[in-house]
Amino acid sequence: MPNVEELQAMATQTLITIKALRHSYGTREALRGVSFEVACGEIFGLLGPNGSGKSTLFGILSTLFRPTSGEIRVGGFALAQSANDVRRQIGVVFQSPSLDDKLTVFENLRYQGYLYGLGGNALKKRCHELLEELGVSDRARDLVGKLSGGLKRRVEIAKGLLHGPKLLLLDEPSTGLDPGARVDLWKYLRALRDQEKVTVMVTTHMTDESENCDRIAILSDGELVCLGAPDLLKGEIGADVLEIQTNSEEQLAHKIEETFGIKCVVLKGSLQMEHEHAAGFVAKLVETFPGVIQAVTFRRPTLEDVYLHKTGQRFWSGGGEQES
């Protein structure tokens, strides 16, 4: 474990700078001027529903394609001018497996090593080290095609880390993993940050998963909605959340605003509101509007509420355009 000073020194260094990043597919704007920074040694999450632009941002950061405009620097290198210097510093774990099924686990890693100019005994040692760390060393000689999804993801991570990158990029890393494997994944990512000082950046469309990150950036419709530690973002709401199920959303929302001066967000089949003393308010609400309210749910704010609070849209609306 690095000591506190080390961690602080790391945290003050910026690893990724993104400035006014825009990207369009034809006339459709996937990113509309996104800017933020990622510090060394943090686990950073890009959270957003489908169509929010996070996959586009991931594609640009992983150097697969160039943005329409804007600037990206990783570890002091500008992506536009020195793509290969940036490539050496990042390891990428794609959502769809990039492993070759016809090759063994070890062969996959060896060929990956050659691609990064590594070779000889040093490469061999590194491959075995990583397979050991990720708990797949006993499968080294098996064809990748014979591995389960969870094991493949581990080999995929080993492949991304082979050249000792400063930054590990993962696209939706828990997709297709069972709950146990997810816990293991996050444990590993945290150990990676603490022991190897690797900065980790993940994209996810799952709010509960992004709670594992030190900081998250929430994207919606190609724009940065908010950025910060998950707890701080939830704390910004500063109140409890009440979700009221009713058949007459519009009417009830209007009446609540009239009576209590509280604004509600109207959703399909329900209303959502924030209140500092929600528990006590529930009784008042039910008494005031008898027969209209079917159910009231009281909870501490979640990241979904943060999203709703900032965008006025439900995170799981399902209406987002499919990203290409």
Added chain:
Amino acid sequence: MISKVLPIYSLWSREIVRFYRQPSRVVGALGSPLVFWLLIGSGVGSSFAGSSGGDYLQYFYPGTLFLILLFTAIFSTISLIQDRREGFLQSVLVAPVSRLGLVTGKILGGATLACSQGILFLLFAPLMGIHQDLSGWLLVLAVLFLNSVALTALGFVIAWRLHSIQGFHAVMNLLLIPLWLLSGALFPPEGSPAWIQIVMKLNPLRYGLAALRTSLYDETAAAPPLGLCVIVTVVFGIALMVFAAWVASRGRAEDVR
């Protein structure tokens, strides 16, 4: 230096390991031209016997060799479409490998396979009355290799922009097979209609095939001179490789999977 060669070696070696792990590919690339050669060669040979004086099986031999190179080269570049669809390609694209390095590794891999399949077919050469000394065989191998590189590069350029293997088959039937038919593999240009002769003269594959024929049979009559053939094949191959590197350097959003 070594860090520049290793990525090329990586892609080259993977190509070869994969090929020999799929025996159906080994058989397919060699088998179908072999069947063509025996059926077309024997059939056409005895039906039109005597018209040209020579043995048609013998005439068709370099054309078959060329078809083996074409098939192996094409099937190895089809794997590019597979690599893109299955996701392997994306990890190559984010590696610090120059696009020319990527193209070189992939094309040399395919060309090595094509060459080795071609060499297997050369075992039939003595049956065709082909007897060369060492320098003669070296010339044959050199020409075989140049053709393999050019054909694999051609396959690469086509496969890079395609999304489906079915699409590649369409291109193969509409473009590559006609190019082969009009390379002089099946019939010599002399005696064909004028427009066919013109198309054949413009077909770069014709020069590769002519180089192969000349090096095998020491034939000089009626064929373009060997020097010209080699120059055209080399220029064609290099131009395609440079073009392939340029195409590969243009990133596409579809590559994210």
